[in-house]
Amino acid sequence: MFQYDQICKSLGVPLANEKTEGPTTLIEYLGLTIDTVNMVVKIPHKKVEELLNRIIKLLAMKKVTLKELQSICGSLAFCTKALPAGRAFSCRLYSTMGKVSKPFHFIRVTSGMKNDLLMWKLFLEQFNGNSYINDIGWISNFDLELYTDSAGGLGKGCAAYLNGKWTFLEWPNEWNSSEIFKDITYLEIIPIALAIFLWFDQFYKKNILFHIDNLAVVNILNKKSSKSERVMSILRLIVYCSLIGNFQFKAVHILSKDNAIADALSRANFQKFRRLAPLANDHPHPIPVEFWNLLKTK
Numbered sequence: 001m002f003q004y005d006q007i008c009k010s011l012g013v014p015l016a017n018e019k020t021e022g023p024t025t026l027i028e029y030l031g032l033t034i035d036t037v038n039m040v041v042k043i044p045h046k047k048v049e050e051l052l053n054r055i056i057k058l059l060a061m062k063k064v065t066l067k068e069l070q071s072i073c074g075s076l077a078f079c080t081k082a083l084p085a086g087r088a089f090s091c092r093l094y095s096t097m098g099k100v101s102k103p104f105h106f107i108r109v110t111s112g113m114k115n116d117l118l119m120w121k122l123f124l125e126q127f128n129g130n131s132y133i134n135d136i137g138w139i140s141n142f143d144l145e146l147y148t149d150s151a152g153g154l155g156k157g158c159a160a161y162l163n164g165k166w167t168f169l170e171w172p173n174e175w176n177s178s179e180i181f182k183d184i185t186y187l188e189i190i191p192i193a194l195a196i197f198l199w200f201d202q203f204y205k206k207n208i209l210f211h212i213d214n215l216a217v218v219n220i221l222n223k224k225s226s227k228s229e230r231v232m233s234i235l236r237l238i239v240y241c242s243l244i245g246n247f248q249f250k251a252v253h254i255l256s257k258d259n260a261i262a263d264a265l266s267r268a269n270f271q272k273f274r275r276l277a278p279l280a281n282d283h284p285h286p287i288p289v290e291f292w293n294l295l296k297t298k
Contacts, residue, residue: 032082039133041082051075052124055117058109067103069093076120082131085248086123088224088239089116112229119236123243132246138207148191149213149262152181158188159265160195161277167198167285168265172295186230188214190295191262192221193234196241198285203247210251213259221251237294 001023008015021027025036033042054072058064073093080086092112100107141147150158157170169190175181192210196203212218220226224239242249256263264272274280 030081031078041131041133043079043082043129043131045129047075047078048124048127048129051079052121055121055124059114059117059121061109063106063108065103066097066100066105066107069097069107070103073097083243085224085239085242086120088235089119091225092116112232115229115232115236119240123240126244132205134205134207134246134248138209138250140209141211144202144208146195146210147259147262148195148210149259149266150184150187150191151263151266152184152187156267158191158194159262160191160198161261161265161280162195162199162202164277164280165199165285166265166273166277166280167194167287168268169194169287170268180230183228183230185214185216185220185226185228186234188212188217189220189231189234189238191266192217193237193241194287194291196238197288197291200241200245203242204245206247208247208249210249211254211258212251213254213256215253218251218253221249233294 001020005015005020027034031044031047033044035042051072054075058068058072073090076086076090076093080090092110093116096107096110096113145161145163147161148159152171154176155170157168159168160166171181171187180186192212210218210221212221220231220235221238224235226232226235238249261273261276264270264276
């Protein structure tokens with residue numbers, strides 16, 4: 001810093017001493033505190049508390065003025081500087097604002113907006129203001145030995161495999177007479193959420209690169225948004241877990257032949273699965289009731 005200061009002086013470049021700090025391991029920048037010893041970005045507790053109260057108030061409203069919504073979105077934008085995954089819960093708010101032009105115009109608070117705000121509320125109620133800085137670089141799900149897949153039809157389901165641990169979820173019987181089996185995107189995103197739900201601790205502070213054999217799911221995971229409310233119900237869980245676990249994720253497309261372990265499991269072909277993964281655990285990981293309930297509400 002001394003050398004930089006001397007160079008600026010020699011070139012006649014003025015520096016504002018009151019705005020100059022460092023070198024240091026703890027600095028405040030744009031309202032956030034960056035701690036490079038503990039590798040954490042801190043959001044002021046007062047800001048978190050104020051945002052939570054405003055969200056609770058908005059959830060009770062049927063309509064909101066453009067000015068009020070813009071103000072809340074500004075507060076959310078401040079938090080997402082430290083919580084980038086949270087932008088997924090702001091997209092619908094931003095898109096809604098484009099429908100009116102005057103600050104005093106009212107905007108209807110839709111169910112989709114409320115569902116996104118509920119995710120913010122749920123997260124902020126247990127958030128201590130600290131967002132840990134992730135590990136450098138992206139880790140492939142192949143490095144973690146993480147595979148997921150789905151197969152539609154009676155007797156089939158979705159599967160997830162993580163370094164010897166595995167689980168198989170057979171589709172509910174009531175789905176056989178519904179249109180859900182036609183929604184391949186929904187079926188394919190369920191095992192990703194299931195893997196994260198079961199083995200949450202394995203993703204902490206990591207940047208995960210998912211390899212998915214469904215292009216639509218790849219696009220949805222990367223955009224962290226979908227026009228389908230059914231798909232959004234699962235995507236919200238994935239993004240919420242990423243906020244709680246301080247991990248980031250993105251996805252790339254692969255061919256189905258490169259996903260043989262999860263493909264065999266999803267088709268309930270357990271003999272083939274054992275040949276492909278002979279060191280896998282003897283028994284599947286049980287699926288919590290909470291996850292079943294999430295599916296049964298669709």
